[in-house]
């Protein structure tokens with residue numbers, strides 16, 4: 001059906017990094033609303049089905065698998081079609097837009113995304129937005145705006161959630177959403193603003209998704225942001241394999257590590273972990289719908305890591321379908 005990995009993480013040099021151990025399971029489950037299971041990482045990479053099994057084992061009941069270009073978006077939609085624990089988000093990443101415009105390919109790729117957006121288990125357009133950190137120059141930024149605007153319209157047309165990637169572009173992202181007309185459900189993935197910006201986002205009825213960064217010692221701005229917004233606006237994510245929460249920074253991230261982030265958030269808010277988990281689960285279902293509301297053609301039987309590894313070694317497609 002689908003290969004385990006589409007691309008390898010551009011990891012820092014050094015010895016192979018190990019995935020952290022499983023944390024204590026959550027009592028009330030949550031969802032990871034932004035992850036990249038197609039990215040191979042760690043000394044011993046983990047098959048996406050094992051990621052999902054580990055997540056289930058610690059109370060992370062589902063994920064939104066996020067595409068960043070046409071190939072990874074197709075993969076995401078394909079996996080979601082066969083995995084009850086996966087919903088998909090599809091988009092061209094803002095950092096890919098300039099090159100596609102230069103090659104005259106942006107419209108063609110957007111049309112491909114539009115087609116994927118019509119599949120039932122594709123529930124979000126994303127990640128899209130603006131990234132002024134990694135992209136400089138007027139032409140490149142112009143390309144990002146064009147791509148972002150097209151994605152906003154797509155989300156509205158298909159009544160899908162919109163997952164925003166906003167890096168050093170808070171004001172421009174909001175202005176673009178206001179100008180083009182935001183869809184019903186907007187999520188700032190890996191929210192990176194301060195308390196003031198958090199309030200502005202929440203006042204518009206948009207959601208703030210917190211990643212492992214909220215556990216970082218130097219990220220007081222994120223904890224301040226968390227404090228000032230209504231609980232009804234809060235989501236949680238990993239952005240795996242990136243942004244691994246404390247105390248495992250520097251090692252690969254995965255959906256099963258969400259409990260660390262959630263517990264840190266609850267501790268900071270002075271609230272019960274299970275209460276926060278229940279609130280976030282309900283928020284997440286309001287944004288993306290339910291994970292199990294239509295039958296999927298799921299693989300049967302328990303996941304067999306040895307068989308998957310053997311198939312991967314043979315370069316075969318995943319035929320682990322019973």
Ligand SMILES: [Zn+2]
Nearest residue numbers: 034066127239
């Ligand atoms: Zn991401």
